[in-house]
Amino acid sequence: MKTPTDGWDADERDALDGLEPVLDDLQARHAGDPPIELLRAARAGVLPEDVQRRVSQQLDESAWNRALVDGFNDDPPGLTADEQSRLLRRIQQEAARDARPEPRRRLWLWQPAFAAAAVVVIAASVWILRGRETAPVSQDDPEAQVAVNTPEVAPPVLPLDKPAIKISAAALTFRGANDNQLLADLKPAFDAIRGDEYRAAVGEFTRLATQYPASVEVAFYDGIARLFLDDPNGALASLARAEQIGDSSFAPDIVWYQAVALERAGRRDEARTRLRALCEQKAARSAEACSLEPKLTQ
Amino acid sequence: MGTFEELYQQHGQAVFRFAMSVVGRRETAEDLTSEAFLALYRNLDRIDQTQLPGWLLTVVRNRARDLWRRQVVEQRYADSVTDPPTVEPAAMESWILENPDLKPIHRACLMLRYVYGMTRAEIASHTALSETQVKGHLQYALSLLRKAYEGRGRT
Numbered sequence: 001m002k003t004p005t006d007g008w009d010a011d012e013r014d015a016l017d018g019l020e021p022v023l024d025d026l027q028a029r030h031a032g033d034p035p036i037e038l039l040r041a042a043r044a045g046v047l048p049e050d051v052q053r054r055v056s057q058q059l060d061e062s063a064w065n066r067a068l069v070d071g072f073n074d075d076p077p078g079l080t081a082d083e084q085s086r087l088l089r090r091i092q093q094e095a096a097r098d099a100r101p102e103p104r105r106r107l108w109l110w111q112p113a114f115a116a117a118a119v120v121v122i123a124a125s126v127w128i129l130r131g132r133e134t135a136p137v138s139q140d141d142p143e144a145q146v147a148v149n150t151p152e153v154a155p156p157v158l159p160l161d162k163p164a165i166k167i168s169a170a171a172l173t174f175r176g177a178n179d180n181q182l183l184a185d186l187k188p189a190f191d192a193i194r195g196d197e198y199r200a201a202v203g204e205f206t207r208l209a210t211q212y213p214a215s216v217e218v219a220f221y222d223g224i225a226r227l228f229l230d231d232p233n234g235a236l237a238s239l240a241r242a243e244q245i246g247d248s249s250f251a252p253d254i255v256w257y258q259a260v261a262l263e264r265a266g267r268r269d270e271a272r273t274r275l276r277a278l279c280e281q282k283a284a285r286s287a288e289a290c291s292l293e294p295k296l297t298q
Numbered sequence: 299m300g301t302f303e304e305l306y307q308q309h310g311q312a313v314f315r316f317a318m319s320v321v322g323r324r325e326t327a328e329d330l331t332s333e334a335f336l337a338l339y340r341n342l343d344r345i346d347q348t349q350l351p352g353w354l355l356t357v358v359r360n361r362a363r364d365l366w367r368r369q370v371v372e373q374r375y376a377d378s379v380t381d382p383p384t385v386e387p388a389a390m391e392s393w394i395l396e397n398p399d400l401k402p403i404h405r406a407c408l409m410l411r412y413v414y415g416m417t418r419a420e421i422a423s424h425t426a427l428s429e430t431q432v433k434g435h436l437q438y439a440l441s442l443l444r445k446a447y448e449g450r451g452r453t
Contacts, residue, residue, distance in 0.1 A: 002415035003415065004411065004415050004416055004417045004418075004420075005417055006417040006418060006419065011437060011440060012436075012440065014444075015440040015441075015443055015444045016412070016440075018447075019390075019443075019447060022388065022389070022390045023390070023412055023413070025388050026388055026390055026391055026412075026413050027413055027414075027415070029388065029391070030413055030414070033414075036322065036410070036424055037321075037322060040319065040320060040321065040322050041320065041321075041362065041366055043319075044319065044320040044359060044362060045359065046320060046359055046362040046363040046365075046366055047363075047366050048366060048367055051366075063395055064391065064395065064409075067394075067395055067402065067405050067406070067409070068405075068406050068409055068410075070402045070406075071402040071403050071404075071405050071406020071407070071409070072319070072322060072403070072406055072424065072425055073319045075403070076315045076316075076318040076319045076426070077315070077318060077324075077425075077426040077427070078311045078314060078315050079310065079311060079314050083328075084307075084310055084311070087310070087314075087328055087331060087332060088303070088306055088310070090332055091306070091332050091335045091336055091339065094332065094336055095336060095339045095340075203402070206402050207398065207401075207402075210395055210396040210397075210398070211396075211398055229316075230316065230352060230355045231319075
């Protein structure tokens with residue numbers, strides 16, 4: 001069994017005693033997993049296209065990898081009041097430098113910060129490519145290290161609005177040990193959605209996903225909450241699960257929100273395909289899909 | 299119309315949390331947050347403030363994309379990513395994924411420590427938790443694991 005370099009403490013030795021073969025098996029199963037940095041970047045949709053596609057596919061297919069990312073994104077830490085003030089001062093100082101006629105100065109000032117970020121990326125590559133020959137990373141162009149894109153100011157074409165909370169027939173007729181436990185368990189998550197507490201909603205739905213894997217409500221509204229958290233790739237993974245459940249009463253809504261998520265993930269061609277499919281149906285969003293599809297140009 | 303400082307107070311936390319969820323490192327998340335607000339500062343007169351914080355999050359995402367794009371190792375990632383295991387998951391994998399008493403953060407700490415072999419310090423750096431907090435999460439998860447496997451036998 002792989003032992004961390006800081007070793008096991010007494011509590012761990014006691015708890016893991018006899019479980020070595022099970023852990024060996026688990027470690028072997030996940031030896032080829034992408035590192036957490038890569039999974040997070042894929043969830044945010046910031047990887048180069050070909051890598052993004054493969055790692056996103058891995059996230060779609062691996063509940064294990066999704067759970068890993070969800071664990072960290074469940075409640076990301078914020079800034080303390082001191083840190084927030086310090087960061088504001090830093091931004092204001094930088095903005096003040098901007099106002100001076102020293103156009104290259106700012107680029108050099110940012111180099112250490114981005115070099116540090118590059119180290120994170122390189123560390124991730126070393127982690128996954130351990131034992132392989134690695135190519136040198138080009139860091140000889142300080143201006144490239146701080147290349148600044150023009151922000152995408154144009155708002156998305158497809159509006160993101162909150163759908164009404166609805167319950168499938170399967171959920172209404174769900175019977176567990178304590179009558180309809182599913183509806184009771186969904187309530188906190190739905191309350192969070194209604195109150196625009198999307199992070200709390202994702203936390204609830206993540207918890208419910210393992211308990212109710214066949215609930216279209218869990219997968220669909222998790223996707224909606226992630227869209228409102230500006231996590232289109234996470235939303236797409238959840239909506240794909242909702243689609244697989246195959247509840248016809250949710251089908252048109254799933255297609256609509258997939259289109260919304262695809263546009264926000266920069267996959268406009270695929271968004272248009274979804275809209276065309278919806279346009280050909282007689283569903284609540286069909287007319288809107290027909291009118292907006294031509295506007296989704298690359 | 300809010301002033302720059304008002305907008306920073308209003309959206310700073312959300313932008314930083316988003317950056318943390320993207321990069322997982324506090325220093326890099328601060329850099330990305332700074333970049334986003336600098337971009338806002340420069341464009342304050344031109345942007346529609348009703349688009350905030352989405353506009354800021356887009357800047358963060360673009361900067362993170364730049365960071366990845368610049369790495370020449372990126373193509374090697376694509377080659378190195380293996381397909382997810384296709385055989386039935388082991389019992390412990392199912393237990394980790396499905397135990398309702400584990401919160402997502404417990405689950406992630408458990409995976410990183412006992413499956414990926416990370417030190418507590420490494421886990422802390424990925425989560426921006428303190429090592430003490432990581433230790434607490436692991437102790438809780440281990441107590442559940444111990445209970446589960448005492449009941450079922452250990453092999």
